Amino acid sequence: MIELTSITRIFHMGEQSIYALNHIDLEIQDGEYVAIMGPSGSGKSTLLNVIGLLDKPDDGSYRLDGKTVTDLSEAEQAQIRREKIGFVFQSFHLVPRLTAAENIELPLILSGLAAAERKQRVNDTLRAFDLSDRAAHRPSELSGGQRQRVAIARATIMQPTAILADEPTGNLDHQIGVEVIALLENLHQTGTTLIVVTHDRELGDRAHRQLMLRDGKIMTDKKT
């Protein structure tokens, strides 16, 4: 369960202070499917980054699964990201030098898993995401949809409790985007919390809960 209490994030632009997040209170239960929406600059990506422990709030407290994580050390936060959170980005963020299989393997390497078990899990994941015949290809040899599939495979291989997706279809054409969303929704079906940042209304409407952000504040919190 994700519990944010009075989370504030301030960016300093010269003399000006901009409230990217302005005293946000938010609770997300395990297994929810949440869309974070709003115009650009409304703070939706910042909210996602705070939830994913990539960004540190300037104020407020964040409890994840009943434990306060805001004041954990850098290494402890990294461990939580590794074990509980999977990120999916608009621009995929695959390592260009590594093959699809190696990109998917990265989180397992970081967690210090033995090579034999890594290979087994990577092969299973490749099969699950229908990427087996693309395993040895580098990102530059893959289509956009395939790249995002590799990225999602990488995000799920550690079996995280939450997947955080920031505009996952932003760089894909409509048809491929729908396929990628279906993939993410399948993961949600298996019980994973899914939080998607998007400015695409159609995409947002597919979620079971929509948060509308503006100027760092939650304007509406709608469940369907």
Add this chain to the structure above:
Amino acid sequence: MTLADTFFLSFKTVVSYRLRSVLIILAMTLGVAAVVVLTALGDGARKYVVNQFSSIGTNLLVVMPGRAETTGAFPGAVLGQTPRDLTLKDAQLLGRLPQVRRYAPLNVGEAELSASNRLREVTVLGSNAELIPIRHMKLAQGGFLKHGADYSAQIVLGSQLASEFFPLTSAIGQRIRLNERRFLVSGVLAPQGKTMGHNTDEIVIIPVEQAQSLFNTTSLFRILVEAKSHDAIEPAKEAILETLKQSHDGEEDITVITQDAILATFDRILHALTLAVAGIAAISLIVAGILVMNVMLVAVNQRTSEIGLLKAIGAPAADIRFLFFAEAMWLSTAGAAFGFLLGQLGSLMLRLVYPDLPAWAPAWASIAGITVALLTGILASILPANKAARLDAVQALSKK
């Protein structure tokens, strides 16, 4: 992340940025090779000089007239005195010392050698029969003053002179003139080539009394003394100084230098020279280290979004720091290894081109070269690795 995985991942990075890696490794290689080759050259020169110096004799002491004063002027100079000359009588006194195995008085001069219409300037050594064994010379034919006939007009020719003057016949028993004095060739030196800048193939040796009369002098240029053993060198030196002081009316006006002392001095000087050369070569290693730092800093910039991703998928700062550190380790280890091999190859080439020069890099230089390469690699990676580890994840991810 395990250590093995860290090194494996960074190895893949090194391999995938091929040109960049090859260039850095080349810089490191040249630096290490320079240390190895230059120290091989320096140490080879040291060994060469030491060998040359050892070859001129064993347990050798050289007695010279005059005294090298460390302070002030020669005291006699004010009174119009000159240091006393060394004489044959002095040499004979030294021969009676218990620490002395043998001695050879020495006079050196230039004279005109002529026979059967041939004529040339030669260096003349005047000495006794002991000169040959003391100076480790070898006779190819004949002998020199074999039966103690010190005043007889015998002459020993250097091998080249023998073949120049008597190309068709054996030189032994032939008559030859030295400044219009007639000599009988009694021996020919074996070819030895140059030692310490003197070509012994182009000298002649005559009895010292003959030389003194030829050059119209009663003094000696040097007295060469061979001590009975290595341990006898210092006592012999003391005894020589004491003996000649007495014979020179209590005036200590000679200088005795030992081969050992000169050898030790050359050894020290050339060793210091080798060290200096190694130090200069090590500068190129430090330059290579700065190159590694520069390239690693560029790499951090290039891979900013990748670093952001690693952070997002749960790499702690320590892992990222170690990844860059390992990358620099690969580069400098490869550079050190290739540099060592190239340096050994270069030393081998030196030995092939100059067979006289024992150009082997001393072990300390190879170890120092490799250590400095690894050390600069490690030091050079600290700054870029820290920079990478401290990157802000969100900003790093947003960078293209």
